[in-house]
Amino acid sequence: MVTERLKDISYAIRDIAIIADEVMKTGKEIYNLNIGDPVKYDFSTPHYISQALAEATFSGQNFYVDSLGVPELRYEVCKYEQNKNSINITPNDILITSGVTEGLFFLFAALLEKKNEILVPGPSYPIYITYSKFFDGVPVEYELNELNNWEPDIDDLRKKISDKTKAILINSPNNPTGVLYNSKNIKQIIELAGEYTIPIISDEIYDQIVFEKKYSCPATFTNDIPIIGLNGFSKAHLATGWRLGYVYYYDRNKQLVELKQSIEKMARARLCANSIAQYAAIEALKNPGSHTDEMVKKLKERRDYSYKRLVEIEGISCNRPDGAFYLFPKLDFNILNKWKNDKDFVINLLKETGICTVYGSGFGNYGINHLRMTFLPNLEKLEIIYDLLVKFVK
Ligand SMILES: Cc1ncc(COP(=O)(O)O)c(C=O)c1O
Known part of the structure; x- marks a missing residue:
């Protein structure tokens, strides 16, 4: 009934949100690091x-x-x-x-x-x-x-x-x-x-x-x-x-x-x-305002914090991003051997901690064994998120 062309449609960034909705129904707080939408955080439309x-x-x-x-x-x-x-x-x-x-x-x-x-x-x-x-x-x-x-x-x-x-x-x-x-x-x-x-x-x-x-x-x-x-x-x-x-x-x-x-x-x-x-x-x-500069200043702080916390975790390595608001760390499954692959890691992380990231394999072949996470939340939230992540990996 449906065309072949629609069979291949996927968008991991939002597909994971379907699982997050299920987890939310169990009463767990969800920390959304999946979608690159600053307006959902403390960056308002001017x-x-x-x-x-x-x-x-x-x-x-x-x-x-x-x-x-x-x-x-x-x-x-x-x-x-x-x-x-x-x-x-x-x-x-x-x-x-x-x-x-x-x-x-x-x-x-x-x-x-x-x-x-x-x-x-x-x-x-x-x-x-x-x-x-x-x-x-x-x-x-x-x-x-x-x-x-x-x-x-x-x-x-x-x-x-x-x-x-x-x-x-x-x-x-x-x-x-x-x-x-x-x-x-x-x-x-x-x-x-x-x-x-x-x-x-x-x-x-x-x-x-x-x-x-x-x-x-x-x-x-x-x-x-x-x-x-x-x-x-x-x-x-x-x-x-x-x-x-x-x-x-x-x-x-x-x-x-x-x-x-x-x-x-x-x-x-x-x-x-x-x-x-x-x-x-x-x-x-x-009339360009100062909103973009202010956003970049806040984001830089959040990138620095997230990057520092992330690279301290054994089994995770990451390049420091030059721009945008994403980190794309690599997962070393020799160390993180409790999980089968990036998707398994991301789904379990979501179910256990409420942290919603995106599996790297959703970004094509070179994304396998990675995950994508935004650094949009404020520093307080990021601290909670990284404490949870550290505990989860341990
Ligand atoms: C690389 C890239 N291109 C395009 C878009 C979508 O942009 P727009 O909201 O203008 O459709 C995004 C959104 O995250 C993006 O990351």
């Missing part, structure tokens, strides 16, 4: 942005808007990308989407069919794998090298390019590893893309959540290699539930014209993104 959303609805902006996005928002996004990243684009190069997620859906729809391939980082944000398969493509994971702070292994990437490769995806700062790819590696990936005439997709959703290192946008490293960037308002502007993002085409030699036009057709077929959220986003971009 008041002035919410105010702009309320004003938009009360002033009657409740109709369908332009499929490509409200023109003023496309203009502001373009200005923002030009100023922040000095990239040479126009408002015409912007498409407003229902989150980065919808942008990815459109791109994968436009690029993949008949087992064509897309190179995605491994470990991989699960949506890259799920959407590839949904569109009858093949997600080919290029290795992020754990022994080298999860930096991309360029030789591995080169080996995996084939005549079926339709795009190379970069996600830096990265989910789930937290690595910010260094500039040398980004340049090498861009050179490879040029050599094989493959476009780059750059998921930049965490670009503003970086700690010690400085973020550089991939598009700043090239004049002629086409880059399709994705970003949005979920993380940096603390509006995850509003579902608002954008795609930009950095395409100085007009190599993406057909792709862009096809995606615009899809955008028209889905009518438009949320109208009032777009008006609020205009306000967020016109």
Whole structure:
């Protein structure tokens, strides 16, 4: 009754929540470290942005808007990308989407069919794998090298390019590893893309959540290699539930014209993104507040605390994340031999302690024997969580 294409759909980050709900029914407190949603913790959507959303609805902006996005928002996004990243684009190069997620859906729809391939980082944000398969493509994971702070292994990437490769995806700062790819590696990936005439997709959703290192946008490293960037308002502007993002085409030699036009057709077929959220986003971009800086400051403290506690545990090792809000520790099952694998560990941890993390195998082949946990809760909560984790592992 149901199509083959839906049989492979999974999203470990939310699939684990189904088990957490069962555990919660037994009366146990659940510590959610599975979903990367800062708004669920003490990071609220800034008041002035919410105010702009309320004003938009009360002033009657409740109709369908332009499929490509409200023109003023496309203009502001373009200005923002030009100023922040000095990239040479126009408002015409912007498409407003229902989150980065919808942008990815459109791109994968436009690029993949008949087992064509897309190179995605491994470990991989699960949506890259799920959407590839949904569109009858093949997600080919290029290795992020754990022994080298999860930096991309360029030789591995080169080996995996084939005549079926339709795009190379970069996600830096990265989910789930937290690595910010260094500039040398980004340049090498861009050179490879040029050599094989493959476009780059750059998921930049965490670009503003970086700690010690400085973020550089991939598009700043090239004049002629086409880059399709994705970003949005979920993380940096603390509006995850509003579902608002954008795609930009950095395409100085007009190599993406057909792709862009096809995606615009899809955008028209889905009518438009949320109208009032777009008006609020205009306000967020016109008057950037201090919320992102404040969030990063708090997150850095929480990362430092979590990292310190985590690496003290025997059988667990971890790289310190450069950005985003995830830790991706490795579990050594020679020491942690009470559990069969990462999924077994995560489910037992959840049932015994209420700590809800995500099994690394949900992030593709390179995620096996790991788990992903956010460091979003406040320090008091984190202390409780890490005390429980230490006791559980012992
Ligand atoms: C790497 C990455 N891309 C995209 C998304 C989804 O972004 P959006 O809320 O804009 O759809 C997430 C959410 O966690 C993410 O981690």
